[in-house]
Amino acid sequence: MKILKHSEDWILLAKGNANYVYQYNGSDSSLSDKVLRLRMKNQTITTEQVYKFMTETMCHMLPEVVSVELVQVEFMKEGALNEGFGLLMPNILKNMENVKKGNYFAAYSTELDDMSVLEIKPKWLIETSYGCRNCIHHRHKHGVEPLFCSRDLTDRRKIHDVSLKLAHHSTNVQIALEEYLLSENNVFHRIMKLQDPEFTMNGIYSLRDVTEDHCLQMTLRDVTVFLRFDGSSFIEAVVTDVDPKSPLKWDKWVKTEHQLTKQSLG
Numbered sequence: 082m083k084i085l086k087h088s089e090d091w092i093l094l095a096k097g098n099a100n101y102v103y104q105y106n107g108s109d110s111s112l113s114d115k116v117l118r119l120r121m122k123n124q125t126i127t128t129e130q131v132y133k134f135m136t137e138t139m140c141h142m143l144p145e146v147v148s149v150e151l152v153q154v155e156f157m158k159e160g161a162l163n164e165g166f167g168l169l170m171p172n173i174l175k176n177m178e179n180v181k182k183g184n185y186f187a188a189y190s191t192e193l194d195d196m197s198v199l200e201i202k203p204k205w206l207i208e209t210s211y212g213c214r215n216c217i218h219h220r221h222k223h224g225v226e227p228l229f230c231s232r233d234l235t236d237r238r239k240i241h242d243v244s245l246k247l248a249h250h251s252t253n254v255q256i257a258l259e260e261y262l263l264s265e266n267n268v269f270h271r272i273m274k275l276q277d278p279e280f281t282m283n284g285i286y287s288l289r290d291v292t293e294d295h296c297l298q299m300t301l302r303d304v305t306v307f308l309r310f311d312g313s314s315f316i317e318a319v320v321t322d323v324d325p326k327s328p329l330k331w332d333k334w335v336k337t338e339h340q341l342t343k344q345s346l347g
């Protein structure tokens with residue numbers, strides 16, 4: 082297993098709610114295209130558990146899941162779990178300029194070689210009994226309409242409009258995105274098929290009621306999809322953020338669904 086020794090080689094690139102992502106800034110050329118992902122210190126699931134879940138379960142369900150390498154980390158980072166391990170992954174945003182972050186997506190492009198990356202969290206691709214979970218959640222959290230509805234990514238009638246909104250920086254990307262979304266069996270269709278339409282939080286009153294499948298369903302509702310384009314050509318889809326979810330979060334999940342159901346009625 083690779084051993085990483087120098088903290089100063091790793092510069093914070095981004096953080097989510099559960100992980101820090103660092104960009105490599107050292108002199109080892111074999112690491113120059115990589116990012117290091119460390120768990121935050123409030124997390125109960127370890128990097129080794131994430132690695133096992135990604136390589137033994139998720140990558141068989143979705144071949145687009147990013148390739149990861151488990152590495153030993155000999156330094157400490159502020160705020161991280163500092164458990165001695167990290168995940169090394171390809172840096173999908175390498176050489177990207179014009180980084181634009183939104184609530185639901187980020188578009189990145191470079192003027193020089195016309196490469197673009199879109200980052201999309203599709204969330205709930207199946208409608209719930211109380212409506213579109215994404216739109217209701219967005220209104221509840223931000224008080225405004227979302228920029229786009231991620232369920233439109235799989236709706237042939239809406240694909241043109243959603244492509245215009247997501248790739249407003251480039252007509253080339255709009256065309257390539259639209260073509261990709263119209264293609265059978267694209268990554269959003271397959272994530273949608275993995276999301277169980279019968280899944281709800283009904284009947285969960287304690288930790289004992291939470292099954293492994295509930296946790297898997299929550300993971301499938303929190304993955305990130307990166308789409309890479311070169312000019313007007315679609316290159317690849319890469320799926321990240323496929324961490325196993327801790328059943329200890331059950332009460333938060335139930336509370337959120339309860340709030341959203343109420344919100345949709347009121």
Ligand SMILES: Nc1ncnc2c1ncn2[C@@H]1O[C@H](COP(=O)(O)OP(=O)(O)OP(=O)(O)O)[C@@H](O)[C@H]1O
Binds near residue numbers: 099172321
């Ligand atoms: N392989 C990668 N290459 C480049 N950037 C990345 C990569 N993986 C993650 N990032 C960036 O880091 C951010 C946070 O990473 P990630 O989504 O894995 O963290 P998280 O804590 O699980 O987030 P969330 O709270 O959304 O679940 C991403 O939104 C993305 O912009």
Ligand SMILES: [Mg+2]
Binds near residue numbers: 097303322
């Ligand atoms: Mg995550």
Ligand SMILES: [Zn+2]
Binds near residue numbers: 214215216217231232
């Ligand atoms: Zn919606």
